[in-house]
Every structure is written in C-alpha cells, then in structure tokens.
Amino acid sequence: MAATITVDIPTLRALAAQLADLAQLLDADNDDKTCIGTWVSDPRICTALKNIQHDWSHKRREIVGYLSSVGRAAGAAADAYGQTEQHIVKAAGG
Amino acid sequence: MGHGNGIKWYAHLELLGDGPAAAHACLAADPPRPPGSAAEFYDAAAQLGRRAQTLRDALGKLASIAATEGVWTGSAAESFRSVLRDAHRSHYDQVPQRYDGYAAALRAYAAALPGHQASIDSARADVQAALTAHQRVQLAASDHPYALALGTDRAGQLCQAASVRFRAAYNDWVDAVAQCERAIEKVDDDRLHNAHGAQVATDVIGGVAGELSSLTAVLAVLTLPFPVLSEALLVLSTASSLVALGADSTRRFAYGEDIDWRRLSLDALGAIPMIKPVEVGARAGRAAKEAGVLGRLGAGAKTFGRTFGHEVADAYVHGPARAVSNLKEAGFRGTFARPSLTRSMESLKGWEKQDLLQYPASWASDAYDHRRQGWAKAARSSAFRVTWQPLGPVVPAVRHGAARVGSAIAPALPDGRP
Numbered sequence: 001m002a003a004t005i006t007v008d009i010p011t012l013r014a015l016a017a018q019l020a021d022l023a024q025l026l027d028a029d030n031d032d033k034t035c036i037g038t039w040v041s042d043p044r045i046c047t048a049l050k051n052i053q054h055d056w057s058h059k060r061r062e063i064v065g066y067l068s069s070v071g072r073a074a075g076a077a078a079d080a081y082g083q084t085e086q087h088i089v090k091a092a093g094g
Numbered sequence: 095m096g097h098g099n100g101i102k103w104y105a106h107l108e109l110l111g112d113g114p115a116a117a118h119a120c121l122a123a124d125p126p127r128p129p130g131s132a133a134e135f136y137d138a139a140a141q142l143g144r145r146a147q148t149l150r151d152a153l154g155k156l157a158s159i160a161a162t163e164g165v166w167t168g169s170a171a172e173s174f175r176s177v178l179r180d181a182h183r184s185h186y187d188q189v190p191q192r193y194d195g196y197a198a199a200l201r202a203y204a205a206a207l208p209g210h211q212a213s214i215d216s217a218r219a220d221v222q223a224a225l226t227a228h229q230r231v232q233l234a235a236s237d238h239p240y241a242l243a244l245g246t247d248r249a250g251q252l253c254q255a256a257s258v259r260f261r262a263a264y265n266d267w268v269d270a271v272a273q274c275e276r277a278i279e280k281v282d283d284d285r286l287h288n289a290h291g292a293q294v295a296t297d298v299i300g301g302v303a304g305e306l307s308s309l310t311a312v313l314a315v316l317t318l319p320f321p322v323l324s325e326a327l328l329v330l331s332t333a334s335s336l337v338a339l340g341a342d343s344t345r346r347f348a349y350g351e352d353i354d355w356r357r358l359s360l361d362a363l364g365a366i367p368m369i370k371p372v373e374v375g376a377r378a379g380r381a382a383k384e385a386g387v388l389g390r391l392g393a394g395a396k397t398f399g400r401t402f403g404h405e406v407a408d409a410y411v412h413g414p415a416r417a418v419s420n421l422k423e424a425g426f427r428g429t430f431a432r433p434s435l436t437r438s439m440e441s442l443k444g445w446e447k448q449d450l451l452q453y454p455a456s457w458a459s460d461a462y463d464h465r466r467q468g469w470a471k472a473a474r475s476s477a478f479r480v481t482w483q484p485l486g487p488v489v490p491a492v493r494h495g496a497a498r499v500g501s502a503i504a505p506a507l508p509d510g511r512p
Binding site: 015018019022025026029036039040041042043044045048049052055056057058059060062063066067069070073074077080 | 103104128129130134135137138141142145148149151152155156170173174177178179184185186189192196200203271274275278279281282286287288289
C-alpha cells in the first residue's frame with residue numbers, strides 16, 4: 001500500500017503568495033526609492049547600504065527570478081489540485 | 095564632510111588655529127551632530143532581521159518539498175522539483191545571513207549613537223560657552239589693556255580646551271560610522287557578490303569555450319566526408335573543451351559559482367578526442383530517428399535543427415553550412431574534393447600534444463594583451479583570434495590560409511564574432 005499523500009491546498013497557496021511577496025521585497029530592497037539605504041537618515045550609512053546592495057545585484061536578480069518562478073509553480077499546483085478535488089467531489093456527488 | 099568617488103564621507107575634525115579659531119572650527123563642523131536616531135536604526139535592523147527570517151522560512155519550506163522524493167511521486171511532483179534548486183549549492187542560503195549581517199551592523203551603531211550624540215552636544219555647549227566668555231572678556235576689558243591681555247589669554251585657553259574635547263567626541267563618532275560601514279562591507283565576503291575582474295573573464299572564457307567546443311564538434315560531424323577538415327575541427331573541439339574545463343573548474347573551486355559536476359564531466363569528456371563529436375552526432379541521429387528521417391547527413395542536420403529550435407539551428411547547422419560554403423568559395427575546394435584516409439594520417443604527422451596546451455595559453459595571453467577593451471570583450475574576441483591558429487600545424491593544406499579560414503567561418507557564427 002502506497003503512503004498517503006495529503007495536499008494542503010491553502011498551505012500551498014500561502015507558500016505561493018509568500019514566495020511572490022519575497023521576490024517583490026527583494027526587488028524593492030534595491031529600488032532607488034525603497035532600497036534599504038533609505039530606511040536610515042544618515043547619508044553615509046545610506047550610501048554604504050546602497051553600495052553593498054548593488055554589489056550582489058546579479059545574484060539577487062537570479063534569486064528574485066527563482067522565487068517568482070517557484071511561486072508561480074506552487075500557485076499553479078494549488079489551482080490544479082483544487083480543481084481536481086472539486087471535480088472528484090462533483091463526480092462523487094453527481 | 096570630505097569627498098571621494100562622488101560620495102560624501104565624514105572627515106575627522108582638524109583644529110586650525112588656537113583658542114577662538116579652534117572653537118569656530120568646531121561650531122562649523124558638518125554635520126553639526128550625528129544624523130538620525132537610535133530608534134530608526136533599531137527599526138531598520140528589526141525589519142532586516144524579519145526579512146532574513148522570512149527568507150529562511152521560505153527556503154526551508156522549499157527544501158522540505160524537495161526532500162519529499164519517494165513520498166510525492168508522479169509527473170506533477172517531478173515537474174515541481176525540477177524548478178527547485180539546492181539552496182546551499184546556489185548560495186541562496188547566504189541571503190538571510192547577509193540581511194542578518196546588515197542588521198547586526200545597524201544594531202551596533204544604534205546602541206552607540208545616543209552616547210555619541212550626547213557627548214557631541216555637551217562638548218558643543220562647552221565650546222559655545224568658552225567662545226562667549228572670550229568675546230565678553232574682549233568687550234569688558236577693552237579699556238584696560240593689561241587686564242585684556244590676562245583675560246583673553248585665559249579665555250583663549252578655555253576655548254582651546256573645549257575645542258579639544260569637542261574634537262575627541264566628534265572624531266569618536268566619525269570612527270563609529272566608519273566601523274559600521276566596515277561591518278556592512280564585511281557582509282560582502284560571501285559568495286553572492288557580483289563577478290569582477292578576472293572572474294568576469296573566466297565566466298566569458300567558460301561560456302565561449304563551451305560554445306566553441308560544441309560548434310566545432312558539430313562541424314566535425316558535418317564535415318566527416320572531408321577527413322582533413324573534420325580532424326582539424328576535432329582537435330579544436332578537444333582544445334576548446336580543455337579550456338572550458340579549466341575555466342569551469344576555476345569558476346567552481348576558486349569563485350564558488352554554481353557549476354555542477356555534470357557540466358564539469360561533460361567538459362572533461364569533451365576534452366577526450368572524438369567523444370564530443372560522437373555525442374553530438376548521436377544526439378543529431380536520435381533527433382533524426384525520432385522524426386523518422388534517416389539516411390542523408392543533410393536530412394539529419396535539418397531534423398537536428400528543427401528539434402533544437404531555430405536559433406540553435408542557425409548557430410550549429412545553417413551557420414556551419416554557410417561556413418563550409420564560404421570555405422569552398424575561398425579556394426579550399428581540394429580539401430573537400432579528395433577525402434582520403436592516407437592523406438588524413440599524413441596531415442596528423444605534424445601534430446603534437448603540446449599544440450593543445452598552447453591553445454589555452456595563447457588565448458589567455460591574447461586576452462591579456464587586449465584587456466583594455468574590457469576583460470569580457472577581450473576574452474571573447476581572443477577566442478576567435480586564437481582558435482584558427484592550431485589549424486596550421488594540424489592541417490598542412492590550410493597552414494598558410496588560416497586567416498582566410500577564420501574570415502570565411504567568422505561571418506557564419508551567430509555570436510562572439512571577432
């Protein structure tokens with residue numbers, strides 16, 4: 001007998017949303033108007049934070065892309081599993 | 095504030111002159127007191143810490159999904175896992191550490207800031223008081239020169255003493271900002287930072303050599319009916335794989351880039367003569383078989399192109415075909431007209447193993463000579479300048495025409511033209 005697989009659709013959907021939010025936040029952390037340097041009013045520390053954020057821009061772009069794509073995949077999986085369950089419920093009921 | 099690289103930096107306060115002059119210098123310090131508040135730095139640190147924790151949670155959840163292999167099976171599970179990456183190998187797990195590093199630097203500065211602000215405010219008040227006293231002494235004793243001399247001298251000493259205290263407090267704060275900045279910069283010691291200098295060149299060399307290796311391997315397969323040319327291309331493919339192996343190993347072990355063992359193995363296999371063309375040929379053959387087209391090389395190449403997409407087809411099939419056509423037009427008809435095993439063996443007599451080793455060295459040397467163009471451009475164009483040199487010793491028939499071969503092939507290449 002195969003092991004039971006439980007798909008927690010709300011959790012999967014929440015993960016998708018969390019990953020999309022994270023991707024947006026990481027992106028915003030390097031945006032001129034919202035970057036983490038702007039969180040402090042000391043101009044020198046602001047510049048240091050902006051510079052250091054710029055120094056890993058390539059990897060950050062890669063990670064943002066990764067989080068976005070995995071988030072989309074999780075969202076699609078949640079939708080697909082949700083639809084499957086609805087179909088089965090409908091078929092069993094009808 | 096001092097200036098450097100277009101960025102305004104805080105400078106240590108210097109006292110120019112004695113007494114009142116020193117006091118004036120203190121009061122003119124820019125900024126007059128440390129900007130910001132401890133609360134805002136603590137808030138920023140807390141926000142960064144929360145960001146780090148959210149990232150850690152998300153990566154943890156993805157890792158647990160990746161680890162469900164055997165529990166969650168089927169094509170949906172496989173598709174989902176195929177987009178997941180190993181957070182450790184791709185260094186994604188260092189992102190939360192980076193944010194924690196920023197947070198720690200800001201928290202340490204926030205803890206010290208109120209003390210610096212209080213010291214500077216207090217020292218400034220003393221300087222202001224000493225300067226006011228000095229001005230009063232000058233006004234009150236203007237009718238009594240002897241008293242003036244005594245009074246202003248004493249008031250001047252007070253100004254000097256207050257200024258020295260102010261300078262000490264101010265420069266302590268400048269040092270604290272520099273320490274915070276260094277703590278922020280130290281975070282960049284991880285594997286996330288952008289490639290620069292030699293690392294950029296290595297990345298480009300790895301990419302170009304890989305492309306070149308595949309391209310010449312395909313060319314070697316396509317030109318099998320013409321052994322002399324095919325052998326030359328085989329040598330180039332092997333040499334390019336050696337370069338790719340060296341560059342990818344450097345990227346993996348020296349720079350910690352996410353180069354997996356599969357890629358290194360393919361580079362290593364490609365460096366063994368004949369392996370890459372055989373692999374490429376098998377791939378093209380498989381594609382041809384799947385499409386139900388067997389037999390002629392042209393048909394196989396056509397199918398290969400359709401399967402791997404128009405762009406790849408242009409790079410690996412139409413381009414080489416155009417190149418071969420250009421070679422014919424360039425006067426190398428003999429090379430194509432008389433395929434012969436005896437002649438092929440003769441052509442390899444002059445070839446020695448060190449030619450292969452010379453190739454990467456020549457590439458590096460040529461790239462270094464042209465580094466002023468920028469490492470990326472220099473590495474890319476050097477690949478094509480140096481690539482056709484090994485043709486000389488390998489194929490006597492084209493020894494004196496290497497430049498013509500290069501110019502005939504180059505226009506057909508899709509990328510990285512000389």
